[in-house]
Amino acid sequence: MGLTKTEIFTDKQNEIAQYAKVFGHPARVAILQYLFKLNACVCGDLVDEIGLAQPTISQHLKELKHLGLIKGNVEGTSVCYCIDADNWKKMKRVMSEFLDQDLDKKECC
Amino acid sequence: MGLTKTEIFTDKQNEIAQYAKVFGHPARVAILQYLFKLNACVCGDLVDEIGLAQPTISQHLKELKHLGLIKGNVEGTSVCYCIDADNWKKMKRVMSEFLDQDLDKKECC
Protein backbone atom coordinates (compact mmCIF):
# COMPACT_ATOMS: atom_id res chain seq x y z
CA MET A 1 0.00 0.00 0.00
CA GLY A 2 0.91 3.63 -0.12
CA LEU A 3 1.07 3.46 -3.85
CA THR A 4 -1.65 4.90 -6.05
CA LYS A 5 -3.48 2.33 -8.17
CA THR A 6 -3.12 4.24 -11.42
CA GLU A 7 -4.08 1.20 -13.49
CA ILE A 8 -7.71 1.30 -12.42
CA PHE A 9 -8.19 4.87 -13.66
CA THR A 10 -8.49 6.32 -17.15
CA ASP A 11 -5.57 8.05 -18.85
CA LYS A 12 -7.44 11.32 -18.60
CA GLN A 13 -7.98 10.93 -14.86
CA ASN A 14 -4.32 10.14 -14.33
CA GLU A 15 -3.28 13.07 -16.51
CA ILE A 16 -5.45 15.51 -14.56
CA ALA A 17 -4.14 14.14 -11.26
CA GLN A 18 -0.55 14.42 -12.46
CA TYR A 19 -0.89 18.05 -13.42
CA ALA A 20 -2.76 18.84 -10.22
CA LYS A 21 -0.14 17.09 -8.14
CA VAL A 22 2.63 19.30 -9.43
CA PHE A 23 0.58 22.36 -8.48
CA GLY A 24 -0.06 20.80 -5.10
CA HIS A 25 2.95 22.36 -3.42
CA PRO A 26 3.16 26.10 -2.67
CA ALA A 27 6.83 26.25 -3.65
CA ARG A 28 6.03 25.12 -7.17
CA VAL A 29 3.11 27.54 -7.34
CA ALA A 30 5.46 30.31 -6.20
CA ILE A 31 8.10 29.37 -8.76
CA LEU A 32 5.56 29.46 -11.58
CA GLN A 33 4.08 32.76 -10.42
CA TYR A 34 7.55 34.25 -10.30
CA LEU A 35 8.34 33.03 -13.81
CA PHE A 36 5.10 34.62 -15.02
CA LYS A 37 5.69 37.86 -13.14
CA LEU A 38 9.20 38.42 -14.42
CA ASN A 39 8.00 38.21 -17.98
CA ALA A 40 11.34 36.73 -18.88
CA CYS A 41 13.73 33.97 -18.08
CA VAL A 42 14.88 33.59 -14.53
CA CYS A 43 18.49 32.70 -13.95
CA GLY A 44 19.04 31.54 -10.45
CA ASP A 45 17.41 34.08 -8.17
CA LEU A 46 14.67 31.60 -7.34
CA VAL A 47 16.50 30.40 -4.24
CA ASP A 48 16.64 33.93 -2.78
CA GLU A 49 13.13 34.68 -3.97
CA ILE A 50 11.41 31.62 -2.52
CA GLY A 51 13.43 31.01 0.63
CA LEU A 52 14.11 27.31 0.42
CA ALA A 53 17.51 25.66 0.16
CA GLN A 54 19.08 25.37 -3.27
CA PRO A 55 18.73 21.58 -3.55
CA THR A 56 15.06 21.86 -2.63
CA ILE A 57 14.39 24.44 -5.33
CA SER A 58 16.35 22.35 -7.80
CA GLN A 59 14.17 19.37 -6.94
CA HIS A 60 10.95 21.34 -7.48
CA LEU A 61 12.26 22.71 -10.77
CA LYS A 62 12.99 19.17 -11.89
CA GLU A 63 9.39 18.14 -11.31
CA LEU A 64 8.06 21.14 -13.23
CA LYS A 65 10.49 20.42 -16.05
CA HIS A 66 9.55 16.74 -16.06
CA LEU A 67 5.91 17.63 -16.77
CA GLY A 68 7.08 20.06 -19.42
CA LEU A 69 5.62 23.15 -17.82
CA ILE A 70 8.96 24.95 -17.75
CA LYS A 71 12.14 24.72 -19.75
CA GLY A 72 15.69 25.50 -18.79
CA ASN A 73 18.52 26.87 -20.84
CA VAL A 74 22.15 26.78 -19.81
CA GLU A 75 23.64 30.28 -19.87
CA GLY A 76 27.21 30.31 -18.72
CA THR A 77 27.41 28.87 -15.22
CA SER A 78 23.77 29.52 -14.53
CA VAL A 79 20.53 28.11 -15.96
CA CYS A 80 17.68 30.17 -17.32
CA TYR A 81 14.13 29.01 -16.71
CA CYS A 82 10.86 30.05 -18.28
CA ILE A 83 7.33 28.80 -18.81
CA ASP A 84 6.89 26.46 -21.78
CA ALA A 85 3.96 28.27 -23.37
CA ASP A 86 2.82 25.45 -25.64
CA ASN A 87 2.75 22.87 -22.88
CA TRP A 88 1.15 25.33 -20.49
CA LYS A 89 -1.70 25.73 -22.98
CA LYS A 90 -2.02 21.97 -23.31
CA MET A 91 -2.22 21.64 -19.55
CA LYS A 92 -4.82 24.39 -19.40
CA ARG A 93 -7.04 22.61 -21.88
CA VAL A 94 -6.93 19.42 -19.82
CA MET A 95 -7.55 21.17 -16.52
CA SER A 96 -10.27 23.45 -17.88
CA GLU A 97 -12.21 20.53 -19.27
CA PHE A 98 -12.22 19.10 -15.78
CA LEU A 99 -12.87 22.30 -13.83
CA ASP A 100 -15.50 23.73 -16.17
CA GLN A 101 -17.98 20.90 -15.92
CA ASP A 102 -21.59 21.88 -15.96
CA LEU A 103 -22.99 22.74 -12.53
CA ASP A 104 -26.69 22.83 -13.43
CA LYS A 105 -29.03 20.67 -11.42
CA LYS A 106 -26.11 19.30 -9.48
CA GLU A 107 -27.20 20.05 -5.94
CA CYS A 108 -29.89 17.96 -4.43
CA CYS A 109 -28.62 17.53 -0.88
CA MET B 1 11.83 17.64 7.14
CA GLY B 2 9.15 16.11 5.03
CA LEU B 3 6.79 18.86 6.05
CA THR B 4 5.90 21.68 3.74
CA LYS B 5 6.98 25.12 4.95
CA THR B 6 3.61 26.77 4.43
CA GLU B 7 4.57 29.78 6.52
CA ILE B 8 6.99 31.12 3.92
CA PHE B 9 4.31 31.29 1.22
CA THR B 10 1.39 33.62 0.68
CA ASP B 11 -2.15 32.64 1.59
CA LYS B 12 -3.02 32.57 -2.08
CA GLN B 13 -0.15 30.25 -2.92
CA ASN B 14 -1.16 27.89 -0.13
CA GLU B 15 -4.78 28.02 -1.21
CA ILE B 16 -3.95 27.14 -4.80
CA ALA B 17 -1.69 24.31 -3.64
CA GLN B 18 -4.38 22.96 -1.33
CA TYR B 19 -6.98 22.81 -4.06
CA ALA B 20 -4.52 21.31 -6.49
CA LYS B 21 -3.44 18.72 -3.97
CA VAL B 22 -6.96 17.38 -3.59
CA PHE B 23 -7.16 16.98 -7.36
CA GLY B 24 -3.77 15.30 -7.30
CA HIS B 25 -5.12 11.79 -6.93
CA PRO B 26 -7.00 10.00 -9.73
CA ALA B 27 -9.51 8.48 -7.31
CA ARG B 28 -10.68 11.93 -6.24
CA VAL B 29 -10.78 13.07 -9.86
CA ALA B 30 -12.87 9.99 -10.68
CA ILE B 31 -15.23 10.62 -7.77
CA LEU B 32 -15.81 14.21 -8.86
CA GLN B 33 -16.30 13.25 -12.49
CA TYR B 34 -18.84 10.65 -11.44
CA LEU B 35 -20.74 13.16 -9.31
CA PHE B 36 -20.84 15.51 -12.27
CA LYS B 37 -21.87 12.80 -14.72
CA LEU B 38 -24.76 11.49 -12.66
CA ASN B 39 -26.30 14.92 -12.53
CA ALA B 40 -27.65 14.02 -9.12
CA CYS B 41 -26.67 12.83 -5.71
CA VAL B 42 -24.79 9.61 -5.43
CA CYS B 43 -25.71 7.32 -2.63
CA GLY B 44 -23.03 4.77 -2.08
CA ASP B 45 -22.25 3.23 -5.44
CA LEU B 46 -18.89 4.98 -5.53
CA VAL B 47 -17.11 1.93 -4.13
CA ASP B 48 -18.36 -0.30 -6.97
CA GLU B 49 -17.82 2.45 -9.51
CA ILE B 50 -14.25 3.32 -8.60
CA GLY B 51 -12.90 -0.04 -7.55
CA LEU B 52 -11.16 0.80 -4.31
CA ALA B 53 -12.02 -0.54 -0.87
CA GLN B 54 -14.78 1.19 1.07
CA PRO B 55 -12.50 2.72 3.73
CA THR B 56 -10.30 4.13 0.98
CA ILE B 57 -13.22 5.78 -0.79
CA SER B 58 -14.49 7.10 2.50
CA GLN B 59 -11.09 8.64 3.16
CA HIS B 60 -11.02 10.35 -0.23
CA LEU B 61 -14.58 11.63 0.26
CA LYS B 62 -13.53 13.09 3.58
CA GLU B 63 -10.77 15.11 1.94
CA LEU B 64 -13.12 16.43 -0.72
CA LYS B 65 -15.67 17.32 1.94
CA HIS B 66 -13.02 18.98 4.08
CA LEU B 67 -12.21 21.40 1.26
CA GLY B 68 -15.93 21.98 0.76
CA LEU B 69 -16.03 20.70 -2.81
CA ILE B 70 -18.71 18.13 -2.06
CA LYS B 71 -21.40 17.78 0.54
CA GLY B 72 -23.00 14.69 2.01
CA ASN B 73 -26.50 14.13 3.21
CA VAL B 74 -27.60 11.22 5.37
CA GLU B 75 -30.45 9.34 3.72
CA GLY B 76 -31.49 6.33 5.72
CA THR B 77 -28.54 4.04 6.20
CA SER B 78 -26.68 5.52 3.26
CA VAL B 79 -25.15 8.91 2.57
CA CYS B 80 -25.85 11.01 -0.48
CA TYR B 81 -23.04 13.02 -2.04
CA CYS B 82 -23.03 15.85 -4.55
CA ILE B 83 -20.88 18.74 -5.74
CA ASP B 84 -21.14 21.91 -3.65
CA ALA B 85 -21.77 24.30 -6.53
CA ASP B 86 -20.96 27.53 -4.66
CA ASN B 87 -17.64 26.27 -3.37
CA TRP B 88 -16.82 24.71 -6.71
CA LYS B 89 -17.23 28.14 -8.29
CA LYS B 90 -15.02 29.72 -5.62
CA MET B 91 -12.36 27.12 -6.30
CA LYS B 92 -12.62 27.73 -10.03
CA ARG B 93 -12.02 31.44 -9.58
CA VAL B 94 -8.88 30.79 -7.56
CA MET B 95 -7.52 28.18 -9.95
CA SER B 96 -8.41 30.13 -13.07
CA GLU B 97 -6.58 33.19 -11.84
CA PHE B 98 -3.51 31.01 -11.51
CA LEU B 99 -3.87 28.99 -14.71
CA ASP B 100 -4.90 31.88 -16.96
CA GLN B 101 -1.82 34.01 -16.46
CA ASP B 102 -0.62 35.92 -19.47
CA LEU B 103 1.72 33.94 -21.70
CA ASP B 104 2.93 36.80 -23.93
CA LYS B 105 6.66 37.33 -24.21
CA LYS B 106 7.26 34.53 -21.73
CA GLU B 107 9.56 32.33 -23.74
CA CYS B 108 13.10 33.41 -24.23
CA CYS B 109 14.97 30.15 -23.86
Added chain:
DNA sequence: TTTATTAATCGTAATATTACAATAAATAGA
Protein backbone atom coordinates in the same frame (compact mmCIF):
# COMPACT_ATOMS: atom_id res chain seq x y z
C1' DT C 1 -34.86 -6.51 20.11
C1' DT C 2 -32.28 -8.70 16.65
C1' DT C 3 -30.38 -8.55 12.13
C1' DA C 4 -28.93 -6.43 7.92
C1' DT C 5 -27.04 -2.57 5.51
C1' DT C 6 -24.14 1.23 4.86
C1' DA C 7 -20.64 4.51 5.97
C1' DA C 8 -17.03 6.21 9.20
C1' DT C 9 -13.11 5.41 12.05
C1' DC C 10 -8.94 3.11 13.78
C1' DG C 11 -4.70 0.97 13.19
C1' DT C 12 -1.04 0.01 10.35
C1' DA C 13 2.04 -1.38 6.43
C1' DA C 14 3.95 0.23 2.17
C1' DT C 15 5.28 3.95 -0.38
C1' DA C 16 5.91 8.92 -1.59
C1' DT C 17 7.18 13.60 -0.60
C1' DT C 18 9.74 17.32 1.38
C1' DA C 19 13.80 19.46 2.90
C1' DC C 20 18.59 19.98 3.30
C1' DA C 21 23.72 18.95 4.13
C1' DA C 22 27.33 17.27 1.52
C1' DT C 23 29.16 16.67 -2.70
C1' DA C 24 29.74 16.59 -7.62
C1' DA C 25 29.58 18.69 -12.16
C1' DA C 26 29.99 22.34 -15.31
C1' DT C 27 31.52 26.62 -16.86
C1' DA C 28 33.75 31.39 -16.51
C1' DG C 29 37.37 34.14 -15.45
C1' DA C 30 41.96 35.10 -13.40
Added chain:
DNA sequence: TCTATTTATTGTAATATTACGATTAATAAA
Protein backbone atom coordinates in the same frame (compact mmCIF):
# COMPACT_ATOMS: atom_id res chain seq x y z
C1' DT D 1 45.59 25.52 -14.29
C1' DC D 2 43.35 27.24 -10.27
C1' DT D 3 39.47 29.44 -8.22
C1' DA D 4 34.88 31.09 -7.94
C1' DT D 5 30.14 30.57 -9.18
C1' DT D 6 26.09 28.17 -10.08
C1' DT D 7 23.21 24.17 -10.51
C1' DA D 8 22.45 19.12 -10.17
C1' DT D 9 22.82 14.90 -7.65
C1' DT D 10 23.19 11.85 -3.70
C1' DG D 11 21.91 10.38 0.66
C1' DT D 12 18.91 10.60 4.32
C1' DA D 13 15.73 12.05 8.13
C1' DA D 14 11.13 13.60 9.02
C1' DT D 15 6.64 13.60 7.64
C1' DA D 16 2.60 12.64 4.59
C1' DT D 17 -0.17 9.77 1.70
C1' DT D 18 -2.42 5.68 0.13
C1' DA D 19 -4.76 1.50 0.83
C1' DC D 20 -7.19 -1.81 3.36
C1' DG D 21 -8.58 -5.19 7.22
C1' DA D 22 -11.02 -4.90 11.33
C1' DT D 23 -14.14 -2.61 13.85
C1' DT D 24 -17.55 0.73 15.21
C1' DA D 25 -21.63 3.61 14.56
C1' DA D 26 -26.00 4.56 12.82
C1' DT D 27 -30.21 3.55 10.89
C1' DA D 28 -33.83 0.46 8.71
C1' DA D 29 -36.39 -3.48 8.59
C1' DA D 30 -37.91 -7.86 10.37
